[in-house]
Amino acid sequence: MSAIKDNWRVLLLALFIGFAVVALFIPGGIVADDSLGGNESVQSSPTNLEFGLGLEGGTRIRVPVTGMTAEDIASDAVSDNGQVDEERLEELESTLQNELDLDPADTNVNVQDDGTVTAEVFTDDVTEAEFASALQSANVDASEDDIRDGVTQQTRDQIIETIQTKINAAGLSGGTAYQSATLGEDYYIVVEVPNMGASELRSLLSERGVVEVQAYYPTENGTHTNETVLTGDRIADIDPPEQNQRGDGYFVPVQVREDAAPGFQQQMNDLGFTSEGVGQCSLRGDGEDINFNHEGQQYCLLTVVDGEVIDAHSMGDDSRSGTGLATSMRNGEWANDPTFQMGAPDQERAQSLSVNLRAGSLRAPLDMENNQVYSIEASHAEQFKEYSLLIGLLSVITVSGVVYSRYTDTRVALPMIVTAMAEVVILLGFAALIRMPLDLSHVAGFIAVVGTGVDDLVIIADEVMDEGDVSSVRVFQSRFRKAFWVIGAAAATTVVALSPLAVLSLGDLKGFAIITILGVFIGVLITRPAYGDILRRLLTDR
Incomplete structure (x- = not known):
């Protein structure tokens, strides 16, 4: 029990390293990936780390909001x-x-x-x-x-939330959306998505995602009319797209909100979709547009996205078994389990429909004519990743060599190097835990963390050893506290200096500042005290 009390800082360091290893290497070990799709490069990686544009390739778009x-x-x-x-x-x-x-x-x-x-x-x-x-x-x-x-901050926040949901729902791992501002108080929405080309990202963002179900039915004078009977905000739950086994195309199973289901059911009954309109829809298109040139009466439920009709289908029923959507609506039973299928002509548009339903529509459209695009090819990003790893290894080797040449005592140098590396492992585990997309700026932050971490450990070793014999635990503790005050003051200065970079929208500088500040906190609270305990056990008489 006494050993645990005397070495709890080392045990705490070991515990954090254990959590970091689980977060880094065990799939779903702490936080599972909740996106619908998956980023293949992440899934095939030996770690749970996610990478940003600089290390994965992809596109960043900076675009104002129309309004x-x-x-x-x-x-x-x-x-x-x-x-x-x-x-x-x-x-x-x-x-x-x-x-x-x-x-x-x-x-x-x-x-x-x-x-x-x-x-x-x-x-x-x-x-x-x-x-x-x-x-x-x-x-x-x-x-x-x-x-x-421009629009209000409230609207911009809603747009960012919707875009982030779209990115996650589309399985674009590592993508993010945030706001940036100029000195003239012009605001922009910035969207970064690894492994996606500029044209694909423009297409994703240019879709406002307003989904409606419209009823197309005959009127008393012999013509046909459209009426919106269901909107995307009345959908409670969405299942992944499925292929239609009874015909062409795909469909997205959805569940209508309980408060909206009775009204939708009543409209379908009143408009005749559950009686004379059952199966009465023959509108078909060429894969792009629905052809509304037809003869006879049509009762069609139209799937409409951003004003474009992407599919038309009739209300189904099974008269022999007395089951089906039309029967349950006629009987008033459908509202108790309000599920139905929204059609799409192909898998791509079915997936897009599913994403739009999950994310909701953008509160305001983005001005894509004034967008600014920055993209990196995947091959270049792979080179950056290799160079980053190489630079990291070189920095470790260089620091290790300098530390050993200074002290020539493995009792001092080896724990110092191991402790500094443990700090990086904990940081990487934290990045994997929160699914932070690592970029070149973060790599620079990791290198800075190694440098500042070793500096602090050198201060501890010099302060403890420079004044002669340190075999007494009391003498060691006194010298260690003096060194720790110096380290704490330096850490506070670093945090204060880098905090503006961490909170302001200054691009890559933000990632560098965040990693460096996190490294400082981990060092002061976990690794530096643990190194002190290790030195105490190795240098003093127990």
Whole structure:
């Protein structure tokens, strides 16, 4: 028991190394990959580490958000005690849609955290003058001077969250989305995805992902009309795409939210889809577009993504067994288990449909005409990875040689080298645990951690050994505490100096700062005290 008490710092270091090894080398050892797909390069890797653009190849896109914002309007919508008049907000949004002829997805009126009301339009087809005029029609005292380009922080946060969900749902391991800003307060959405070309990423981001199910059915005058009967935000759960075994194409099994299921069921009954419309859809396309030139009555459920009809299918039923979607809706039983299938013509669009349903639609479209693209070929990234490994090994060998030549005592030099390497292992394990995509900037941070770590260990060894005999435990502890105060002060200075780089959007400098700061904390709290205990056991009389 006394041995554990005297050497708990070394045991703590061993425990952290054990956790790091599990996180690094055992698949799903601590945190399993929850993405739908998988990055093949990560799956075939001997470690659980994920790599960013510099070490894996891929694309980074920096793009602004399309939209205009009118801030601090309609003070009558929020009372002095903070109560929000929802009817007034709905009136404002409805007036904007009617006056500007916009879809509901292209307008937003919301109360911000500071209690003010903002109105946003997400389109390039509206001028500032038209926006101001629409607000005036809603009894809002607004002019062109009150309107600015760009969207609110709340909208940008929603876009980043949606894009991150899209990346994860598409199985693009290591991808990330975040915000950057210029000194002129222009905001951009930055998306980085390893192992993806620029055209593929542009295609993923250019899709706003607004999914609807529309009912296409005949009217009393002999024509046909479209009516939206279900939107993506009313979908509660989505299963992976499946191939249609009874015909061509694919489908995505979905479950409708419980509060939306009765209304959808009633609409299908009222519009005739569960009676005379069963099986009455023969619309087919050429693989790209659905052909609406037809004869006779059609009862089709259309899968619509961003205004484009990608598939049309009828309500199915099995009259012999009395089962099927139409029967369960007629009987009112479907709402108890509200599942059905959304169609897609091919696997690619079925997967895209599934991703859009899981992630939801982008709150505002991205201005892809003004995007900035940075990409690295996978072959170049593989070279960078090899060079990074080589540089890391050279730094370890060089540091080890310098340390041994200085002390020529394996009792001092060997624990110093092992402790410094343990710090890197713990950092790598932490990166694997949180699935941090490692890039060249992180590699620079690891090298800096090795350098600063060995510096601190040299300070400890010199302070302990330079003043003569150190066989007494009391003398050792006194000298070690003095050295540790120096190390603590240096660590605090490093953290303070690098903190701005870690929190500001300064590109690759951020990754360097984060790894270095983490290394400093691990060193001060875990590895430096453990090295002190190891030296005490080796140099003092026990």
